[in-house]
Amino acid sequence: MKKRNKWHKHTKVNMMINFKAKIWCLLILTISLASCIREEATTWNINAAGPIAHGRLSLGDMVADSLLSLDETGLWHLIISENLTDLNLDSIVSIPDTTIKQSLLVPLIGGPFSIPPNSSIIGIDEENSLNVSQASLKEVHVKGGMLEYTVRNYINGYLTCTYELPGVTKNGEMAVLVANTEPGSSSNPDISFGVLDLSGYEMDLTGESGNEINTLLSHIIVKTSADAPVNAEIFGMDSVSIELKIVDPQISYARGYFGQHQYSLDQTVDFGDALNLPQGILNLSEISVDFEVENFVGADAQIQFNQLLAVNTYSALSNSLNSPDLLSQINVTRATQIGDQIFPTYQHIAISESNSNVDVFIETLPNQVQIDADITINPLGNISDNNDFIYTDKTLNAWMNIDVPLCIGMSGLALSREIELTGDSIDLVANGELFLHLTNGFPFSAEINLVLRNEDSEWISNLIDSTTMTTGLTTDGFLVLPQTSVFTIPVTQFVIDNLNAPNRLFLEITFDTPEAVEFIKLTEDNFIDFVLTTRAGTQISIQ
Amino acid sequence: MRMIRYILVSFLFLTAAEQFFAQTNAVLLFHNDSLFREKHAYLEVSGLGAFGSDLIHNGFMEKMYLGGHIADETIDELVGNASEQNRAGLDAKISMQWWDLSSGLFNDPCLQMTVGISTENHGYVGFSQNMFSLLFRGNTAWAGEKRELGPFYAGYQAFQKFSVGIVNQRTYSQYRLSFVSGQDYTSIHLRDASIYTTSALDSIQLSYEGEMYRADPDKKGFGSGKGLGAAFDMDWNIPMKDNKGWFGISAYNIGFIKWNGQTENYTLDSTFTWTGFDIGDLFDLDEDLSLPNLEDTIGYTMEQKSRWIALPLDIRVRMLRKLNDVFFVDAGIAVQPYQLSLPELRLAFGQDLKCGWQFTEQVLFGGYSGFRLGAGVRSTALKNFIFHLGSENILGWMGEDFRGRDISLAISRIF
Numbered sequence: 001m002k003k004r005n006k007w008h009k010h011t012k013v014n015m016m017i018n019f020k021a022k023i024w025c026l027l028i029l030t031i032s033l034a035s036c037i038r039e040e041a042t043t044w045n046i047n048a049a050g051p052i053a054h055g056r057l058s059l060g061d062m063v064a065d066s067l068l069s070l071d072e073t074g075l076w077h078l079i080i081s082e083n084l085t086d087l088n089l090d091s092i093v094s095i096p097d098t099t100i101k102q103s104l105l106v107p108l109i110g111g112p113f114s115i116p117p118n119s120s121i122i123g124i125d126e127e128n129s130l131n132v133s134q135a136s137l138k139e140v141h142v143k144g145g146m147l148e149y150t151v152r153n154y155i156n157g158y159l160t161c162t163y164e165l166p167g168v169t170k171n172g173e174m175a176v177l178v179a180n181t182e183p184g185s186s187s188n189p190d191i192s193f194g195v196l197d198l199s200g201y202e203m204d205l206t207g208e209s210g211n212e213i214n215t216l217l218s219h220i221i222v223k224t225s226a227d228a229p230v231n232a233e234i235f236g237m238d239s240v241s242i243e244l245k246i247v248d249p250q251i252s253y254a255r256g257y258f259g260q261h262q263y264s265l266d267q268t269v270d271f272g273d274a275l276n277l278p279q280g281i282l283n284l285s286e287i288s289v290d291f292e293v294e295n296f297v298g299a300d301a302q303i304q305f306n307q308l309l310a311v312n313t314y315s316a317l318s319n320s321l322n323s324p325d326l327l328s329q330i331n332v333t334r335a336t337q338i339g340d341q342i343f344p345t346y347q348h349i350a351i352s353e354s355n356s357n358v359d360v361f362i363e364t365l366p367n368q369v370q371i372d373a374d375i376t377i378n379p380l381g382n383i384s385d386n387n388d389f390i391y392t393d394k395t396l397n398a399w400m401n402i403d404v405p406l407c408i409g410m411s412g413l414a415l416s417r418e419i420e421l422t423g424d425s426i427d428l429v430a431n432g433e434l435f436l437h438l439t440n441g442f443p444f445s446a447e448i449n450l451v452l453r454n455e456d457s458e459w460i461s462n463l464i465d466s467t468t469m470t471t472g473l474t475t476d477g478f479l480v481l482p483q484t485s486v487f488t489i490p491v492t493q494f495v496i497d498n499l500n501a502p503n504r505l506f507l508e509i510t511f512d513t514p515e516a517v518e519f520i521k522l523t524e525d526n527f528i529d530f531v532l533t534t535r536a537g538t539q540i541s542i543q
Numbered sequence: 544m545r546m547i548r549y550i551l552v553s554f555l556f557l558t559a560a561e562q563f564f565a566q567t568n569a570v571l572l573f574h575n576d577s578l579f580r581e582k583h584a585y586l587e588v589s590g591l592g593a594f595g596s597d598l599i600h601n602g603f604m605e606k607m608y609l610g611g612h613i614a615d616e617t618i619d620e621l622v623g624n625a626s627e628q629n630r631a632g633l634d635a636k637i638s639m640q641w642w643d644l645s646s647g648l649f650n651d652p653c654l655q656m657t658v659g660i661s662t663e664n665h666g667y668v669g670f671s672q673n674m675f676s677l678l679f680r681g682n683t684a685w686a687g688e689k690r691e692l693g694p695f696y697a698g699y700q701a702f703q704k705f706s707v708g709i710v711n712q713r714t715y716s717q718y719r720l721s722f723v724s725g726q727d728y729t730s731i732h733l734r735d736a737s738i739y740t741t742s743a744l745d746s747i748q749l750s751y752e753g754e755m756y757r758a759d760p761d762k763k764g765f766g767s768g769k770g771l772g773a774a775f776d777m778d779w780n781i782p783m784k785d786n787k788g789w790f791g792i793s794a795y796n797i798g799f800i801k802w803n804g805q806t807e808n809y810t811l812d813s814t815f816t817w818t819g820f821d822i823g824d825l826f827d828l829d830e831d832l833s834l835p836n837l838e839d840t841i842g843y844t845m846e847q848k849s850r851w852i853a854l855p856l857d858i859r860v861r862m863l864r865k866l867n868d869v870f871f872v873d874a875g876i877a878v879q880p881y882q883l884s885l886p887e888l889r890l891a892f893g894q895d896l897k898c899g900w901q902f903t904e905q906v907l908f909g910g911y912s913g914f915r916l917g918a919g920v921r922s923t924a925l926k927n928f929i930f931h932l933g934s935e936n937i938l939g940w941m942g943e944d945f946r947g948r949d950i951s952l953a954i955s956r957i958f
Binding site: 038039040041042043044045046047048049050051052053054055435437531532533534535537538542 | 680
């Protein structure tokens with residue numbers, strides 16, 4: 001018993017020691033872990049200096065490069081060439097879907113008659129009138145469409161129906177439709193169906209006499225089939241029905257008299273963003289506008305421009321072009337054709353400041369031109385003896401070519417862009433300055449505004465407030481010696497916080513020539529270089 | 544997961560003491576007979592973490608690791624104290640070793656089998672005063688000047704070892720072969736680098752020439768197995784003829800990892816001029832305003848291919864000598880040839896108290912930190928347990944101004 005107690009006591013001491021050891025280990029571990037958990041970002045301040053952004057603003061940034069052209073003196077010209085006509089002249093010679101139905105009777109009485117194979121039963125020539133209401137067509141070439149035919153045989157015999165169209169040829173070969181039918185009855189005809197692609201076919205619509213219009217000649221032959229196993233048993237008054245459908249014919253060429261047609265042209269030519277024309281007062285000189293009409297159609301036309309309106313949708317300004325030459329009736333004579341060659345006719349109307357108010361028209365800085373015109377085809381009627389012609393892929397084109405030599409005077413002409421900030425919330429702490437270096441290679445001054453706006457474009461703060469950059473020095477002729485101005489933008493935490501928010505940055509450069517009436521020539525050497533640099537203390541943060 | 548990662552890394556850092564692992568515990572060498580008589584097995588669980596630098600002090604390192612704002616004065620002081628070239632390094636390791644004391648390999652009752660697993664992290668960085676100043680003070684003061692930034696070295700390896708070996712129970716000499724699973728590897732070496740900021744601040748020219756390697760970036764985390772390798776570790780203890788001490792030679796991490804074919808090999812040789820984002824299309828409405836990716840503008844070539852890398856080798860030589868029944872001295876040298884640490888001279892003075900406690904006081908010179916004082920305590924007072932706690936930079940725990948800090952902790956159980 002004593003021995004047992006001693007053992008018990010010894011075990012108890014060991015347990016105590018083990019327990020203390022565990023507590024010590026646990027304590028050390030706990031303190032170690034608790035004191036070493038990262039609870040915040042590591043941050044420190046640095047003073048950074050360097051460039052942030054750079055770029056060059058030249059004329060090509062205001063106007064799409066494709067619209068600019070340099071002349072031999074190095075002067076930029078703004079060339080705008082717009083197609084003014086959007087006339088669908090295909091429609092004057094269109095052939096609607098046409099269905100031709102013929103019911104052919106056996107020219108016999110009584111019966112039944114036993115007709116051996118390969119015996120002719122019916123033969124007939126027909127002139128079929130096409131449903132063309134607006135034109136009197138003598139010839140058409142087809143570039144698309146289908147000819148669908150259906151033959152119904154009510155005769156008790158194997159038949160071969162041949163439908164010849166002598167006026168429909170392709171590469172000189174006549175279109176022939178052949179349909180074989182099995183024996184039918186009056187109550188249960190045998191039906192044969194087929195399709196012919198009309199692409200590439202030429203149609204003579206002058207009928208058998210050669211003097212008709214819109215008339216298609218056909219020749220139908222119905223025979224017992226040459227390989228019929230039995231004779232046909234035919235009664236008088238048995239019949240064969242033939243249905244021919246011209247479906248969606250597309251005309252590539254037409255000849256005839258196209259009729260007299262009048263079109264109203266109410267069209268808006270939208271320059272879109274291609275020009276990015278600035279807003280303000282612009283004085284231009286030596287502007288020329290050429291209207292050109294090119295007629296490939298063998299029909300006369302008359303164009304009457306009622307109004308050409310230059311519209312600036314941003315400023316809500318508009319100006320009509322006042323040009324007696326353009327606004328009077330323009331007669332366009334027909335093109336001529338010799339063999340396969342077309343000789344188009346041209347009309348050219350030159351508009352300048354001397355015969356119009358085109359300078360005012362362009363100085364509206366239009367982003368749209370609205371055109372109101374009437375066009376008459378064949379105003380004198382059928383004076384060609386049904387020999388008008390048209391190739392539908394090349395018809396009547398009217399172009400407006402504007403040539404603006406960029407010899408300009410400006411007053412408060414503003415080029416602007418609003419940049420949407422992404423609000424990515426970059427965790428940036430900084431205090432310092434931004435430096436905007438502007439090197440002006442334009443021979444006129446410009447005023448800079450850089451404004452911070454909120455999502456609704458409401459003012460928050462001016463980063464650069466109506467500050468004028470130095471004018472490039474004109475040395476000789478077009479040569480300009482660029483001049484550099486440096487603007488300082490204080491960068492405070494307020495600015496950074498707002499740049500990190502989903503706000504907007506509005507940049508506006510407003511140009512002024514020394515006198516608004518003074519014209520300055522813009523050349524390829526004119527530009528504004530901008531370099532944005534910084535020297536700021538910022539806080540680096542490592543999460 | 545993030546918290547767990549912090550906890551694990553914290554544990555690695557705070558359970559640090561490089562030397563404890565380096566060579567055989569003096570307790571074992573001096574108390575062999577009494578400790579292991581009629582015992583069957585020995586299990587040791589240990590951890591170490593060490594950070595050292597010849598420039599960066601603990602206050603700075605704490606902020607980098609634990610977070611917080613590094614004051615301008617602190618950075619100014621470090622830049623002022625920096626040499627032309629500076630170094631810093633860290634080692635962290637957790638290990639578990641099992642000795643089977645009854646295996647009697649090769650019919651020799653003293654040759655026992657040992658198996659173990661460990662996870663190790665080794666990192667170093669070598670940097671110039673200008674590089675440190677650029678990163679922590681910026682380039683404003685250098686406008687109009689060209690500054691050399693190189694050379695710059697940085698390396699990091701993390702791996703796990705699964706080892707099997709032989710331990711001689713008479714001398715505690717050990718020879719282990721390990722299968723190594725590579726967790727992570729990054730290395731950068733810039734032989735030459737410079738920065739030039741124009742006085743107008745409109746361009747920054749950065750020139751660099753060197754290499755960078757990064758192990759398979761698609762695999763992440765502990766035990767990711769980005770590479771496979773092998774290692775040999777040895778710890779050879781030779782008793783002195785008078786049985787009053789030991790000579791010891793050890794070599795750890797003789798081996799390699801073959802990092803897999805997804806390892807990114809960068810060749811950096813370019814002069815990169817930064818003039819800011821080109822926003823020339825600002826008013827061109829045909830163009831969307833988008834900023835270019837800065838990384839795309841930095842010149843480098845990269846190919847992915849496997850790479851053989853030596854493990855961070857650690858070689859040590861020591862002499863452990865009893866002065867009398869209580870006092871002993873432990874002196875030696877440690878070299879880590881593949882890292883940036885200097886050869887380290889080590890001298891320890893120990894007291895082996897017969898009540899089961901052993902204390903050491905150390906003087907060390909070299910490594911990453913230079914001169915250090917260390918101390919450790921080992922105890923066999925708890926029956927069948929050996930406990931160790933120590934630090935080779937005891938002053939590192941006393942203030943933020945000291946450069947380096949380490950601690951080691953080990954608990955062994957004898958069965």
